[in-house]
Amino acid sequence: MKNRAEVIVIGGGSTGTSIAYHLAKLGVDVVLVEKGYLGSGSTFRCATGIRQQFTDEANIKLMRYNVERWKKLSEELEYDVNFKQTGYLFLATTEEEVEAFKENIKLHNKFGVPTRLITPEEAKEIVPPLNADEFLAGQWNPTDGKANPFKTVFAFARKAKELGAEIYEYTEVTGIIVENKEIKGVKTNRGTIKADVVVNAANAWAPILNEMAGLDREFIPIKPFKHQLVKTEPLKEGQIEPLVCPPAWNDSYVLQDGEDGGVLCGTGLEYGPTYDMTPTYEFLREVLKWATRIIPALKYAHIIRQWAGFYAKTPDSNPAIGKINYIDGFYIAAGFSGHGFMMAPGVGEAMAELIVKGKSHVPLDWEWYDPHRFERGELRSTAFQIG
Amino acid sequence: MSEEKKIIICRCNDVTLEEIEALIDQGITDIETIKRLLRIGMGPCQGRTCLPMVISIIARKTGKSPDEIKLPATRIPVRPVPAGVLVGEIDEE
Numbered sequence A: 001m002k003n004r005a006e007v008i009v010i011g012g013g014s015t016g017t018s019i020a021y022h023l024a025k026l027g028v029d030v031v032l033v034e035k036g037y038l039g040s041g042s043t044f045r046c047a048t049g050i051r052q053q054f055t056d057e058a059n060i061k062l063m064r065y066n067v068e069r070w071k072k073l074s075e076e077l078e079y080d081v082n083f084k085q086t087g088y089l090f091l092a093t094t095e096e097e098v099e100a101f102k103e104n105i106k107l108h109n110k111f112g113v114p115t116r117l118i119t120p121e122e123a124k125e126i127v128p129p130l131n132a133d134e135f136l137a138g139q140w141n142p143t144d145g146k147a148n149p150f151k152t153v154f155a156f157a158r159k160a161k162e163l164g165a166e167i168y169e170y171t172e173v174t175g176i177i178v179e180n181k182e183i184k185g186v187k188t189n190r191g192t193i194k195a196d197v198v199v200n201a202a203n204a205w206a207p208i209l210n211e212m213a214g215l216d217r218e219f220i221p222i223k224p225f226k227h228q229l230v231k232t233e234p235l236k237e238g239q240i241e242p243l244v245c246p247p248a249w250n251d252s253y254v255l256q257d258g259e260d261g262g263v264l265c266g267t268g269l270e271y272g273p274t275y276d277m278t279p280t281y282e283f284l285r286e287v288l289k290w291a292t293r294i295i296p297a298l299k300y301a302h303i304i305r306q307w308a309g310f311y312a313k314t315p316d317s318n319p320a321i322g323k324i325n326y327i328d329g330f331y332i333a334a335g336f337s338g339h340g341f342m343m344a345p346g347v348g349e350a351m352a353e354l355i356v357k358g359k360s361h362v363p364l365d366w367e368w369y370d371p372h373r374f375e376r377g378e379l380r381s382t383a384f385q386i387g
Numbered sequence B: 001m002s003e004e005k006k007i008i009i010c011r012c013n014d015v016t017l018e019e020i021e022a023l024i025d026q027g028i029t030d031i032e033t034i035k036r037l038l039r040i041g042m043g044p045c046q047g048r049t050c051l052p053m054v055i056s057i058i059a060r061k062t063g064k065s066p067d068e069i070k071l072p073a074t075r076i077p078v079r080p081v082p083a084g085v086l087v088g089e090i091d092e093e
Helices: A013-026 A059-078 A097-111 A120-126 A149-162 A202-211 A281-294 A296-300 A339-359 B016-024 B031-038 B051-062
Strands: A006-008 A030-033 A088-091 A116-118 A137-141 A167-168 A173-179 A182-188 A191-194 A197-202 A223-232 A242-246 A254-256 A263-266 A303-311 A320-323 A330-334 B007-010
Touching: A006 A013, A006 A182, A006 A191, A013 A030, A013 A149, A013 A330, A013 A339, A030 A149, A030 A197, A059 A097, A059 A339, A088 A097, A088 A120, A097 A137, A116 A120, A120 A137, A149 A167, A149 A339, A149 B031, A173 A202, A182 A197, A197 A202, A197 A339, A202 A303, A202 A330, A223 A281, A254 A281, A263 A281, A281 A296, A281 A303, A320 A339, A330 A339, B007 B016, B007 B051, B016 B031, B016 B051, B031 B051
Parallel strands: A006 A030, A006 A197, A030 A167, A088 A242, A197 A330
Antiparallel strands: A088 A137, A116 A137, A173 A182, A182 A191, A223 A263, A223 A303, A242 A254, A254 A263, A320 A330
């Protein structure tokens, strides 16, 4: 293991591996440490969705840029991450929701996202087994999509290593060395690594690392909430390709996994804050109640897996991205509140440029995601979140 | 030998001995990574068929003892169950 680097990234999920890759691409000597295996925190537990349909300018713009990155990512990383633009379809059950959809669509269109209002009949053409009679209209954007989280993290890590980055799995940070308010390195269970810059990309575990650096744990109040998914046996592809979500049905959603056609089912039943990852029977019953109402034929599909992961939530469900002003050389990109995977390409690029150049060309609104906003008592409008 | 390499190790996701060995030869020896890149153990059998064999392949190729290779997490349900049974709409097949 190296004992010195220019930058240490803590956390080997989609965000951390993307930051490491983009830093290595800029010629930075970077080390990434991950306490488990790559992706073991939240990335490999996610529902794979990539969406631009947010309800505020900052997240829409950041995700619009991200989709442009996702489109070229397999080619850039020379590894197929299986990105597919299969869309996101939201469904309305009341007239009030239809009106809200119209407002959302105006906002999306203003920033170049081609969302449109569709009829239940059109929705059924897109998702043939849909229980379309229950819905009044759809909010449909065909340019949203999904990708394979396993392959994405693997591809970022592989390319980062090719460019000279070192990645240490099963390496847990036990201390962050700060002298005179300057970062000096990290202590791990496998030895000390010195560096002048440390990036906290530990998402659900980020507050623990902030505390190790001498900051108050509540300074950036990220809390882990247990969310779960169940998956059916592989089904014929092309039936539920988009993510389909009636928000009024407890934010429940279904979509076919882009790898094997199995249907992923999620719902808004969350537990926490907790670091427990045990799946619950209550969730299994709840999620299937909604999933079989959205797609009645799903009652004949076999459930083969259920697992849990964290939404690392901030009070406004927007991540904390940027420089921590109290300690020279300390940066954070954490608290993604369920949106880390979809944002990873652009956030990694923006963070790498911020560290190297002090600014970035990525359309990321640094003020919106400012890690210091919580201590100032400022909250953003809540980022639109499902399941 | 080439016929032998076409042997299916994971019947749920059609993964061959050749594919597993190719990953190990690239230096990917962690069962968690092999599982996710090839989808072994993630099908309806939940790894009951393939995982013991994958462990012995990793052990043979890396010189590790099979005891040193930690099994990936077992997910519920242990056996596939129709969704309709869980919501009480249809009876067990």
